[in-house]
Amino acid sequence: MRGVLAGIGTAGALAGCHSSSGSGTVLRFATTNPGEQLRGPFRAAIRSFEKAHPGVRVELLEMDDDVYQKMGLLTLFVGGTPPDIYFQWGGFQVRQYAAAGYALDLSSEFPPERRSEYLATCWPSATQDDGRVFLWPNSASVTVVLWYRKSIFQKHGLESADTWADFLALCRKARDAGLVPLAVGNRELWPGANLAAGLAARQAGSAGYRAVLGLDRTRRLDDPAFLAAFTALDDLRAQGFISTGPNGVGVDEARSLLEQGRAALHPTGDWLASEVDPADAADLDCFRLPVLPDQQGDPSALLALSTGYMIYRQTRHPELCLELLRHLGSAPVQREFTRHGHLSGLRALGPESDASGGARRIWGFLEEAKETALAPDIGFNLEVSDAFLDAVSLLLDGRQSPAAALQAAERQIAALRGASAS
Amino acid sequence: MKGRLPNSAASVSTEQRQLRLLALPALALYLLFVVGPILAAGVLSLFHWDGITPPRFAGAANYLRAFLADPIFARSFLNNSLYVLITLVVEVGFGLLFAWALQARLPGAGLWRALFFSPMVLSLVVVGLLWSFVLNPDAGLLNVTLRGLGLDALARPWLGDDRSALATVSLVSGWRYAGFYMALFAAGLSRIPPEVLEAGRLDGASEATLFRRITLPFLAPVTAIAVLLCITGGFQSFDLFFVMTDGQPYHSTEIPTTWMIKKAFNRQSLGYGSALGVLLTLFVAAVGIWSRRLGSRPE
Numbered sequence: 001m002r003g004v005l006a007g008i009g010t011a012g013a014l015a016g017c018h019s020s021s022g023s024g025t026v027l028r029f030a031t032t033n034p035g036e037q038l039r040g041p042f043r044a045a046i047r048s049f050e051k052a053h054p055g056v057r058v059e060l061l062e063m064d065d066d067v068y069q070k071m072g073l074l075t076l077f078v079g080g081t082p083p084d085i086y087f088q089w090g091g092f093q094v095r096q097y098a099a100a101g102y103a104l105d106l107s108s109e110f111p112p113e114r115r116s117e118y119l120a121t122c123w124p125s126a127t128q129d130d131g132r133v134f135l136w137p138n139s140a141s142v143t144v145v146l147w148y149r150k151s152i153f154q155k156h157g158l159e160s161a162d163t164w165a166d167f168l169a170l171c172r173k174a175r176d177a178g179l180v181p182l183a184v185g186n187r188e189l190w191p192g193a194n195l196a197a198g199l200a201a202r203q204a205g206s207a208g209y210r211a212v213l214g215l216d217r218t219r220r221l222d223d224p225a226f227l228a229a230f231t232a233l234d235d236l237r238a239q240g241f242i243s244t245g246p247n248g249v250g251v252d253e254a255r256s257l258l259e260q261g262r263a264a265l266h267p268t269g270d271w272l273a274s275e276v277d278p279a280d281a282a283d284l285d286c287f288r289l290p291v292l293p294d295q296q297g298d299p300s301a302l303l304a305l306s307t308g309y310m311i312y313r314q315t316r317h318p319e320l321c322l323e324l325l326r327h328l329g330s331a332p333v334q335r336e337f338t339r340h341g342h343l344s345g346l347r348a349l350g351p352e353s354d355a356s357g358g359a360r361r362i363w364g365f366l367e368e369a370k371e372t373a374l375a376p377d378i379g380f381n382l383e384v385s386d387a388f389l390d391a392v393s394l395l396l397d398g399r400q401s402p403a404a405a406l407q408a409a410e411r412q413i414a415a416l417r418g419a420s421a422s
Numbered sequence: 423m424k425g426r427l428p429n430s431a432a433s434v435s436t437e438q439r440q441l442r443l444l445a446l447p448a449l450a451l452y453l454l455f456v457v458g459p460i461l462a463a464g465v466l467s468l469f470h471w472d473g474i475t476p477p478r479f480a481g482a483a484n485y486l487r488a489f490l491a492d493p494i495f496a497r498s499f500l501n502n503s504l505y506v507l508i509t510l511v512v513e514v515g516f517g518l519l520f521a522w523a524l525q526a527r528l529p530g531a532g533l534w535r536a537l538f539f540s541p542m543v544l545s546l547v548v549v550g551l552l553w554s555f556v557l558n559p560d561a562g563l564l565n566v567t568l569r570g571l572g573l574d575a576l577a578r579p580w581l582g583d584d585r586s587a588l589a590t591v592s593l594v595s596g597w598r599y600a601g602f603y604m605a606l607f608a609a610g611l612s613r614i615p616p617e618v619l620e621a622g623r624l625d626g627a628s629e630a631t632l633f634r635r636i637t638l639p640f641l642a643p644v645t646a647i648a649v650l651l652c653i654t655g656g657f658q659s660f661d662l663f664f665v666m667t668d669g670q671p672y673h674s675t676e677i678p679t680t681w682m683i684k685k686a687f688n689r690q691s692l693g694y695g696s697a698l699g700v701l702l703t704l705f706v707a708a709v710g711i712w713s714r715r716l717g718s719r720p721e
Contacts, residue, residue, distance in 0.1 A: 071686075397583075
């Protein structure tokens with residue numbers, strides 16, 4: 001039946017054949033847009049692979065991140081034209097594609113000594129619960145830190161904050177200086193949710209956080225640690241430290257408040273450094289979410305993940321695919337990537353000395369992190385993620401109290417939590 | 423005579439065969455790219471399928487879910503209906519008023535016409551992005567201007583407040599499309615015989631009376647088309663909502679198309695998303711037929 005549905009699903013099936021033909025072997029490689037800085041080196045690496053493998057051509061299927069995540073990759077599978085290699089964000093999707101039999105087991109490529117070459121933060125999102133590896137880590141990523149412009153901080157005498165009390169004082173000082181203390185654009189729902197999840201992971205500890213969002217039957221979303229994190233966020237809102245009407249503001253607009261020097265802080269991931277102009281990147285720096293009172297997580301804890309590549313299990317060219325990933329994951333290629341703003345998962349390849357301060361800072365956080373957790377929309381069941389995202393959205397506008405928002409979210413997923421236990 | 427009829431019939435039959443042959447490529451493309459996907463969506467709607475694991479036959483479960491267990495889908499239709507009602511006023515209504523006002527030989531009428539029409543040359547995505555920045559609650563042009571004029575109380579999170587978000591998107595839509603309807607009505611107005619209006623004026627009718635008694639009846643066919651376009655187009659909206667609010671806040675600007683995309687792709691419920699698509703298609707078709715019947719009623 002799946003074949004029939006795939007057949008009617010798209011006309012693309014007529015054209016999309018990965019093949020070994022008279023003209024050689026074609027490897028179809030679906031990936032997100034590598035970005036302006038990295039596009040050149042990425043394509044050069046692909047070309048060097050092709051050169052080393054006469055008769056092999058790599059067909060790149062590049063898509064915008066959002067399109068890729070929401071429908072691009074899925075459409076390739078639904079349309080019956082699965083790529084041989086595909087980019088993936090570590091976490092739930094890796095597990096889902098692996099469970100569906102769409103992923104080649106890469107465990108033999110990563111014996112323990114090889115795994116230790118990578119940052120520890122890479123593996124929770126690249127492996128199954130049983131330790132099998134299905135994602136070839138390519139880059140390490142931190143999902144949420146607090147970005148600021150050094151020039152703005154200097155101008156207004158602001159300093160980064162380690163503790164929650166310091167953070168509140170910083171926000172107050174920024175507001176008194178006429179700045180928006182924290183620019184949050186939550187139209188897409190994930191930005192606010194990542195901030196809330198970062199606080200929840202610190203408050204509950206990574207294991208506790210995973211248990212709550214991972215549908216552990218003994219936990220609930222209105223868990224005391226989650227409630228404390230939501231209360232902290234609600235406090236920021238109540239004191240006017242969060243930008244106005246965040247649910248109607250897009251992430252790019254919020255970012256522009258930081259870029260224009262109207263906002264003191266903007267919570268988002270490491271990708272900010274590579275999205276701004278190089279001149280602006282030099283002015284950017286960041287700090288981790290502050291330590292909350294009574295937090296159970298380690299102060300170094302991060303919301304982080306690895307992104308990388310998976311191989312379609314039924315590819316006709318598994319060995320070639322593996323060779324391509326070995327090539328892309330090799331130290332020389334990864335080193336070249338890091339020269340263009342890439343955060344490699346390889347421990348030995350930190351940012352070059354001429355990299356922006358922000359990139360070096362992020363790398364430092366990754367090296368120091370004793371525990372990590374995944375963002376709700378990356379690491380967990382999509383319905384759990386939806387419930388969490390909705391709760392944060394209601395909280396950010398003050399529509400619901402922390403307890404009410406979390407209780408409503410728990411009601412939304414109660415059936416799932418029950419099912420996970422049965 | 424007897425011999426001519428069969429010849430004529432044979433000629434007609436040959437001609438028809440040729441016409442059918444000529445239509446075949448277009449028909450094949452239509453079947454492949456229009457009818458095919460509709461049928462595919464119909465079949466998909468009968469399955470539970472995340473696109474990854476094997477599909478499971480669901481029967482009518484997806485349709486029952488849409489009607490009985492998805493309040494946001496019902497709400498999205500309500501939101502869309504409100505949007506259509508507002509746009510009927512701000513797009514069709516203002517389009518008609520602009521066309522009527524500019525039909526009078528005002529100084530610079532051509533310039534005004536071009537200005538009103540100019541938003542039509544922008545893509546909806548650009549319009550959405552542009553207005554998102556204008557409406558930004560902290561740094562947007564609108565709120566900054568209001569605050570600059572001492573009207574702080576009026577400054578608000580236009581798109582971030584569920585009480586104003588839908589109306590705001592509708593007004594932006596009106597800004598984009600009013601010029602289009604103005605052009606449509608301007609074409610209709612140009613076809614009104616001037617002597618009819620002149621006769622009315624000679625009889626002492628005011629401009630308002632002329633508008634009500636002569637202009638509007640003459641414009642009835644154009645108005646019917648405009649309303650049909652506005653309603654059917656309104657229920658197929660997507661771009662502007664997707665860019666400006668994506669259904670936020672709290673689904674207050676959720677419309678069936680944005681909800682369908684979220685369910686089908688973001689949440690990987692391809693069967694359910696297809697069922698929503700089928701329901702939306704049937705609804706738009708029904709509205710279209712109803713509007714056409716309404717428009718073709720004899721005077």
